[in-house]
Amino acid sequence: MKTRKKLVSILCAAALLVSALPAASAVEPVENGFDTLSISMDDYYAATKPTSMLFHTTSEYDIVKNVCEAFIAVGRASVRSPEYSLEAFSDLSQDQVEYRQSEYQYLAALYEATDVAILRDDMLFSDFEAEIDGTSATASVIEKYTYYTNDFDGYNFRMRKYTFSLDEQGDENWVITGVVTDDPWETSDFSYEPYSIADVDNVANAVVPIDTDMEADRLGEKVAARSSGLYKWTYNTSAAVEYAEHFFNASATGGYNPLFPFKTNENGAGVNCQNFASQCVWAGLIGDCDIALAMTSRTALPAVTASRAGSSAKNVWSYEDGYTSAYDGNPWVSSTRFAKMIKNSNTITEGPYGNTHYGNLNYADVGDVIHINWSGEAVDYTSTLNHAMFVTAANGDFGSRMVTDLKIAANSSSTNAAYQSLVSYVGKSYKDKNFSTSIIDCGYYSIPRDWMNFN
Secondary structure, eight states: OOOOBOOOOHHHHHHHHHHHSOGGGOOOOOSSSBOTTSSOHHHHHHTTSOOOOTTOBOOHHHHHHHHHHHHHHHHHHHHHOTTOOSGGGBOTTSHHHHHHHHHHHHHHHHHHHTTOOEEEEEEEEEEEEEEEETTEEEEEEEEEEEEEESSSSOEEEEEEEEEEEEEEOSTTOEEEEEEEEOOGGGSSSOOOOOOOTTHHHHHHTOOOOOOTTSOSSTTGGGTTOOOOSSEEEEOOHHHHHHHHHHHTTOBTTBOSOTTSOOOBOTTSOBOOHHHHHHHHHHHHHHTOHHHHHHOOOSSSTTSBOHHHHOTTOTTOBOSSSOOBTTTTBOTTTOHHHHHHHHHTOOSSSSEEEEEEEETOOTTOOTTOEEEEOTTOOOOOTTSOOOEEEEEEEEOSOTTSOOGGGEEEEOOSSTTOOSSEEHHHHHOSOOOGGGEEEEEEEEEEESSOGGGOOOO
16 A cells, blocks of 8 residues: 655745755744745645655645645745745635735735835744545634834734635645634624725825824823823833733733733633733833732722722723723723723823824824724724724834834734734724824822832
8 A cells, every 4th residue: 555655844844945955045044933935936835735755644634734834824925025826725716815815915015115125034833723524624723923124113923813714626635715814803794805905005105194283292182281289100111012022912811911811702702902901001100010010909000990089980990990980881991991081081180191092193102002993984082992902113203103103012813913013913904094092191190109019
């Protein structure tokens, strides 16, 4: 009986092929995975086929695994080089596959239009699972993708789970007919329409209109109202960002600060985005990430409980004891309510102080919280905000920032990122009108921060 060899995974294939390349073709070593350009398109394709090499056998499970991983890796490679194509691994007549291909094409065009180059990347796969039933299969895998660019903050990280549908077309020739991810905008009522490459110029070259009646200050109309009988706690954005780096990859199964348990809905899906963003702001108001990590009380200042401020107070902001009738809910864990709480903040009541600008990102800066309405509708004070993101890096000057100028960290999705380009995270061509920006300037409290026993 003729035996077939076991096909090595894409990761192993990449390592073997890189070692065989001549020195002139060598790429920089990567820490965790492999660079997507480290092997050729032909090598990716060959790795998904049965082989007759000695001492190995090939299983259908291995083939399906490598087809799925090659699809993702080649997609990422295609953003950097037109020599790579998804056609060899998929049935491009399927809506989900066409959408995914257009996503990579859109990113390639966007980077070109904004003069951003990916210098190298680092891809790692984990948690592969597959079920094969005759000539059909379903599979899933988690992609951890780090890439380094020549833009304002050259480190980017993206993690998400892909779920594939595959059919066997011919002898052991598995092709992908559907692919979805757990990106937040794909979780409900999502239409897999291909990206319009024509939209790239609109996003890359958009001119943000500046309100000439607004003072050139992030606090806008609040700039003149700063007198207070309370103590001002400065906001340490470095501490807030460091905290975000600790917990950007939190999930319901771990990776979160146990002082603030991960939030899920009745279906077990993560709804932790604003909880995470509030924690980052909280750490920045404490002023030292190490102190924040050592905290044992989630109701002590700088949080403001309903018991402290009143059950109908507009400045309530606390994971525990955080319900206020002013917003009919808890601003600590709700994007919509947090934005309103910051909008209503003032210098004579305790809590974080700032302002919320609806319908723009103009004044977003490191340490701020931005929100999006996934529906594509323009947002205002009455809008429902669907998702919170914490700003970890910013380019250009406040007053003229847009979606291409920010990097963020976020929870409640396997796309969690420490320094993820906002424009690549939101995916579709969302405009400034779809966002709100909650400016965090400082905090005001009844006692000096230096005297505060945080626990």
